[in-house]
Amino acid sequence: MDFVEKSVVVSMGIATGFHCRLCGGLLNDCGLSFKQVPVCNRFTAPKEPVECHNLRLDQCARCQLIQLREPLPVDAVMPRLPWIKYREPEGHLDSVVDRLLSGHCSKAVSSFGVGPFDQPLLNRLERRGLNSLALETRPPPSGQGKGFPYLETWQLGLNAANLAEIADVHGKADIVSCRYLLEHCHDPLGGLRGLRQLISADGVLIVEVPDSTKFLAARDYSFIWEEHVSYFVESTLRSLAAKAGYAVVDVHRYPGELEDALVAVLRPSASEGEADVTQAFVSQSDLFRLYVSSLQSTRQSVQSLVAAAAGPSGDGVALFGIGHQAVMFVNAFDLSEYVAAAVDDDPNKCGYFPPGFRVRVIPSQAFLQDNRVRTCLFAVAPGMEHKIRDKLAPLAKRGVQFRSIFGGVPGSIISGSSSWH
Numbered sequence: 001m002d003f004v005e006k007s008v009v010v011s012m013g014i015a016t017g018f019h020c021r022l023c024g025g026l027l028n029d030c031g032l033s034f035k036q037v038p039v040c041n042r043f044t045a046p047k048e049p050v051e052c053h054n055l056r057l058d059q060c061a062r063c064q065l066i067q068l069r070e071p072l073p074v075d076a077v078m079p080r081l082p083w084i085k086y087r088e089p090e091g092h093l094d095s096v097v098d099r100l101l102s103g104h105c106s107k108a109v110s111s112f113g114v115g116p117f118d119q120p121l122l123n124r125l126e127r128r129g130l131n132s133l134a135l136e137t138r139p140p141p142s143g144q145g146k147g148f149p150y151l152e153t154w155q156l157g158l159n160a161a162n163l164a165e166i167a168d169v170h171g172k173a174d175i176v177s178c179r180y181l182l183e184h185c186h187d188p189l190g191g192l193r194g195l196r197q198l199i200s201a202d203g204v205l206i207v208e209v210p211d212s213t214k215f216l217a218a219r220d221y222s223f224i225w226e227e228h229v230s231y232f233v234e235s236t237l238r239s240l241a242a243k244a245g246y247a248v249v250d251v252h253r254y255p256g257e258l259e260d261a262l263v264a265v266l267r268p269s270a271s272e273g274e275a276d277v278t279q280a281f282v283s284q285s286d287l288f289r290l291y292v293s294s295l296q297s298t299r300q301s302v303q304s305l306v307a308a309a310a311g312p313s314g315d316g317v318a319l320f321g322i323g324h325q326a327v328m329f330v331n332a333f334d335l336s337e338y339v340a341a342a343v344d345d346d347p348n349k350c351g352y353f354p355p356g357f358r359v360r361v362i363p364s365q366a367f368l369q370d371n372r373v374r375t376c377l378f379a380v381a382p383g384m385e386h387k388i389r390d391k392l393a394p395l396a397k398r399g400v401q402f403r404s405i406f407g408g409v410p411g412s413i414i415s416g417s418s419s420w421h
């Protein structure tokens with residue numbers, strides 16, 4: 001087989017000196033790395049060289065948690081622009097609330113949110129008669145004023161000392177919500193342990209994270225992101241919760257097209273537990289191994305497809321939807337020379353150079369005037385594609401092809417097939 005696969009095999013088992021943030025085991029050297037990619041949120045107004053870093057993704061051989069070997073420093077990840085914000089799914093929250101209030105939380109009267117994505121759940125609980133409070137768990141700004149603190153800073157507040165102070169002021173609640181923050185934590189175990197202090201005697205902690213299984217199976221590398229430190233699947237979320245001293249009451253899975261949402265209902269155990277994390281999850285380990293060993297061939301295949309689509313003049317490819325996945329896709333696969341148009345209708349992004357790109361973001365109205373492009377790559381949620389296709393109908397009319405960058409979408413550019421849709 002190819003050189004990469006061999007090099008992975010020969011390096012197996014070499015200790016790295018880095019420890020797993022779930023079980024503390026030594027990480028070995030079987031993961032994958034991206035060399036010198038920029039921070040995905042580092043859009044710049046004039047084109048300027050952006051700071052780059054290596055990213056290394058490993059799976060702990062003992063507990064199976066997939067994780068960045070070394071998260072970047074908080075200051076390096078902190079957005080430099082005020083409008084960098086992310087969206088998380090909400091459509092399933094009515095069902096989450098129904099399940100909680102008809103089941104384990106039928107007597108709950110109070111709720112807390114600890115991060116930026118809890119308000120939609122708190123709103124629904126309020127409508128059902130609970131009190132709710134969005135806690136300010138973020139540490140105060142360091143005062144250096146060099147950025148706009150967001151998730152990279154928020155996760156720092158999930159530590160025992162800070163949460164103890166908050167509990168002193170606000171007490172405890174029957175439902176504590178922590179949505180889409182745990183995967184950003186440099187110390188997810190400490191964060192979960194600390195959150196016990198906010199939960200009432202019969203209360204629960206609701207943790208919601210994206211499940212990495214689908215993008216791993218689809219060999220989609222655009223989901224790797226310096227802001228996501230842990231890449232959970234159901235078994236590793238359960239292991240982490242148990243290790244942090246919780247009984248896992250329930251894990252609900254809400255299917256998403258590219259990632260499912262995992263909603264865990266956790267109840268603090270009498271004492272902090274030491275879960276048995278030595279249990280082998282063989283299928284997960286195979287999934288990651290395949291993901292790692294497919295990187296090189298996927299990169300080559302995507303590069304040649306995109307280069308061919310760019311054509312001899314090199315300006316035949318556009319990318320629509322410039323979020324962190326689009327940015328990682330371009331930089332991890334070294335595609336910036338082929339992207340002649342970066343299109344996004346978020347007015348905040350217009351005019352900025354996405355990190356590593358050679359072109360500025362333009363809105364779709366301007367894109368419609370671009371007669372060079374023959375292929376438009378979609379980096380938008382699959383459920384949104386039909387709206388974008390409607391918007392870009394004049395392009396389809398003159399023969400422009402549309403193709404998703406996401407491996408989970410049929411006909412995707414990374415599915416390795418050269419058939420066009």
Ligand SMILES: [Zn+2]
Nearest residue numbers: 020023060063
């Ligand atoms: Zn581990």
